[in-house]
Amino acid sequence: MKIFTVSEAKKKNSIISEEDFNSEYQESINNPESFWQKKAEETLDWFSNWGEVAISDMETGEVAWFKTGKLNACFNCVDRHLENHANKTAIIWEGDDPNDNKEISFQELHKNVCQFANLLKSRNIKKGDRVCIYMPMIPEAAYAMLACARIGAIHSVVFGGFSIESLKDRILDSDCSAVITANEGIRGGKLIPLKNNVDEALKDCPNVHSVIVVNRTHSALINKNEVDVDYYQDIENFDADCPCEEMNAEDPLFILYTSGSTGKPKGVLHTTGGYLLGAALSHKYIFNLKEDSIYWCTADVGWVTGHTYIVYGPLANASTTLIFEGIPTFPDVSRFWNVIDKHQVNIFYTAPTAIRALMAHGNEPLQSSSRDSLEVLGTVGEPINPEAWEWYYHEVGKGKCPIVDTWWQTETGSIMISGLAGFSDQKPGCAGKPFLGINPALVDEEGNEIEGL
Structure with missing residues (x-):
């Protein structure tokens, strides 16, 4: 099997050496209490x-984890960065239309999140309440998640491509009292009837008392009643300051449903302290994150990858995260590569399905971009076959970008097995070694550990 190594020059530029990481790994396994105590103190504000x-x-x-400790996820993703990074770009938004984009600083993010949080509070949404978020990939989706976290409400994000029935099931299962949505979404030039879907779903959801609607298009779909709220019409009426709720580390942060491919969708609940530490630390170490890195995960916030590696991980690290509304083939199959050049993306994290789909179009779509800004490539969501891995490495990354093939799942909240971009050898199709604190084992049907040869 082929092995691809990281150059000595790149290893010298790693945020942590292989020797130091291996030492940290052993410490995380042998002395987990003292190890995680130190990492929690270094990584998060309490x-x-x-x-x-x-x-x-x-x-x-x-x-x-960290029971009785108090923190707030929004504070760690926004407020604590204002002293040194107020004017730094927190979010780059790339719309479905290539001409539609904006940059949001941490200062602007703070204002928008606080106003959104105060809007939620005006609708009597409080700590412990569940809020469904059914949104396109626009900045307001991140504002909504962080606003919920700020006041202690538990968000349940539902992928904007899901059906009315799927949406209804998730609202009922977590007993949401509010829904945040858009009038319509836009993907690949096509309109997604989000508000209409919400209206249909809510016919069977009597406990929802508020629907906050962000107008993404010009379609007038907001009802004049006591339930619907016009976000853009009302948001400037709210104060740009909102105190963070002090949350216990074990207080819930969000509920996210698995796809339901093996039966009824199962709600996974992640709490605040342990989840946020895992998100921040894995994002920093695995992607070899630098202070000026421009980072792009192409996932949707409707999936756990979007929660951890678009919103919470990058923003906890004061990183610039790119939110992409579109699809890789619109307006043409060069879209990903042109966005990388346009925003000078350094770290690119996507799914093998997308890589294989783009590889099928050959190398010509790559010719419109240089992709010289790229330093790290990543894959997520499923195993990547060696042929797609090598195309990604040689053609997209031009043989100079290490690939981190990450293994994890909704239930774990953050990456469990992966190489580190700063130094790890790579084998196409192989995920790599366990991350900090992970001691993997294979077990049989009876739960007995299987010893390797």
């Missing part, structure tokens, strides 16, 4: 400390 680092009972499945 309002008050915890009693015990971790409490776990694998027989009952009960696990708690």
Whole structure:
């Protein structure tokens, strides 16, 4: 099997050396309490400390991290960066139309999130309430997630491509009291009837008292009643300051449903402290994140990849994250590559399905871009076959960008197995080694560990 190595020059530019990471890994396995205590203190800002680092009972499945410690995810993603990074770009938004884009600084992000949080509070949404977010990939989707986190409401993001029935099931299962949506979405030049879908779903959801609608298009779909709220009409009426709710580390941050491919969708609940630490630390180490990195994960916030590696991980690290509304083939199959050049993207994280679809068009669509800004490539969502891996490495990255092939799932919240872009050898089709704190094992149907030869 072929092995691709990171150049010595790149290794010298790694944010952590292989030797130091291996030492940290061993510490995370052998002395997890002291290791995670230190990482939690270094990585996140806390309002008050915890009693015990971790409490776990694998027989009952009960696990708690930093119990009684207090923090707020929005504070860690926005407020704490204002002193040193207020004018730094937090979000680059690239619309479905290549001419439609904007940059949002951390200062602007703070204003928008606070106003959104105050809007939610005006609708009597409070700590512990569940809020469904059914949105296109526009900045307001991130504002909505962070606004919920700011006031302690639990968001449940539903992918904007899901059906009325799927939306209804998720609203009912988590007993949401509010829905945040757009009048319509735009993907590949086509309109997505989000508000109409919400209206149909809510016929069977009697506990929803508020529907906040962001007008993405000119279609007038907001009803004149006590339920619908016109976001753009009302948002400037709200103060640009909103205090962060102090959350226990084990307070819920969000609910996210698996796709339901094996039956009824299953809601996964992630709490605040442990999740945010995993998101921030894995994003920083695995992608070899630098202070000036421009980072683009092509996922949708309707999936866990979008939660962890578009919103919470990058913003916790004060990184610039790109949010993309469109699809890789609109207006042509060069779209991804042209966006990379346009915004000088350094780190690019996408799915093998997209890579294979673009590879099928050959190399000609690559000719309109240089992609010289790229430093790291990543894959997520499924195994990548060696043929697609090599095309991605040689043609997209021009043989100079390490690929991190990441393995994890909705239930884990962040990456569990992956190489590190700064130094790891790469084998096409192989994910790599376990991340900090992960001690993987294979078990048989009875739960007995299988020993390798």
